[in-house]
Amino acid sequence: MKVLVPVKRVIDYNVKVRVKADGTGVDLANVKMSMNPFDEIAVEEAIRLKEAGKADEVVAVSIGVKQAQETLRTALAMGADRAILVVAADDVHTDIEPLAVAKILAAVVKEEEPGIVLCGKQAIDNDMNATGQMLSALLGWSQATFASELDIDGDSAKVTREVDGGLQTISVKMPTIVTVDLRLNEPRYASLPNIMKAKRKPLDEKTAADYGVDVTPRLEIVSTTEPEARAAGIKVDSVDDLIAKLKDAGAV
């Protein structure tokens, strides 16, 4: 079975983001970019499936600017077998919307015929949480979102989902789309031998046009603002005082 793992190049989670002067988004010029952390978890899971003998090939795909090939090299250094880069934008500030990404991925899936697509549940830059679900709809495949456990058994997969108020375990038919949550695994570091091997692994370059997908944005960003600064807290003298203050604030 082949595993397809879409990975997105996003602003590094350690970077303190700054809103661009014109309010169209955050400033991405000269800031550190990394693989979306949820996608890293998906790559790790795919490699573990291969190590467990449940998959025989891991293919990473990234859609965006040309620089996303660095992200793909990271996936290859972690242990993915090959990579596909779909160039769909020139400007690092252009975010390809989930529907366009899902359409391109659907085309890639038709070409590659993976048994499972492992996606991050969302990208940490815009928190859309939509691509996996849209891909499932476009392909007519089953989906299991927010996975914290994944167990593939023949033509079905048992997935534990992190939902509000607890865990839900479902069984889905393969082939399937699984979007992964934070607690599924802890991604490995790229080992030195794998870093050295990564360069020799194939990385195919395509464009959105190769798949006939129009990536023109359908959404308009009206404004982007910094979150409000947190107001200073207060100290209370006793638990009673704390409860009274919380009641006043309508919190209990």
Added chain:
Amino acid sequence: MHFGLTDEQEMIVSTVRSFVENEIYPHEAMVERTGQVPHELGEEIKQKVIDLGFYACNFPEEVGGPGLSHLEFTLVERELGRGSMALTHFFGRPQNILMACNDEQRERYLLPAVRGERMDALAMTEPDAGSDVRGMKCQAVRDDGDWVINGSKHFISGAEHADFFIVFIATGVDDTPKGPKKRITTFLVDRGTPGFEVREGYNSVSHKGYKNYILYFDNCRLPDAQVLGEVDGGFDVMNEWLYATRLTVAAFSVGRARRCFDYALNYSAERKQFGQPIGKFQGVGFQIADMITEIDAADWLTLAAAWRLDQGLPSNREIASAKLYASETLARVTDTTLQIYGGMGLMDDFPIERFWRDARVERIWDGTSEIQRHIISRDLLRPLGA
């Protein structure tokens, strides 16, 4: 000229940095407080590094290392320099000098060291032989076909974890026009050899937990098989392999200076006095500017020296310049950062006071700043007959 790193080099940097941030930083406060690294923790770090394929990454492929270039290895060292030395010691980089092992010694020392099965420590310094290596008193004399060693060595780092020691010992004196000159031989000494003892050393202000030890030799008998390289060839072995330790100090200094600088930068942006971030005051802002300029310069000097080694170009002076400038830059950066933090910088709630203390030794060990200046000036003046 091309100043960029390859994709692989970028990944090496980001992997080692992540490793240091995730596997080293969380234990630093404990090591600083207790002054030691628990054995299990050291072994755990070592195993993770072995699994990652980074153990002994300063060794060539023919002996089981990854065969990194000097530049790549220097990048690794730079990132390791961010973390506590007591802990990064387990990101094992055995002494390159072990490449001088003969075939039989390879099996006993070199290969197990590269595999992480045996750890080494290097012993050169004595109370009366610091920069003046030839002043050493620890000596070996011939007796019944063996060597009998008497004397001591101090400031021996990593001795508590070492299974064997690479020791420089005087094996005779030559009369030269400039006066008597000691001949030196390199020996491999196993822990537990009769007549050889490892004792606790001094309490150092720098690098808590990266302890120094004293080695004592009391009629310690060693066969010829323990000689590394040629008898009386200690200086050749030293010159061929020990240049790299100075580059390590330079790279460590750059890494730690960058870590410290990030504290200075963020604090200057966040700390408000007189109604504005202190970085907006020119007195602080200019310090930030000077620090990053010096750190970048030290970084390039260090990487350029490593690059010269890779090209097979003469690099003795360049390595000395890198060691001198990077260690002195680290001193200025840690001191300035502490000044920017003010009183809080002295408190151990922040790692600034530690960076400041740790920085002090970098201008001393592996050749003092004065020795580096001597090397640099001699390199320039000697061809002119001065």
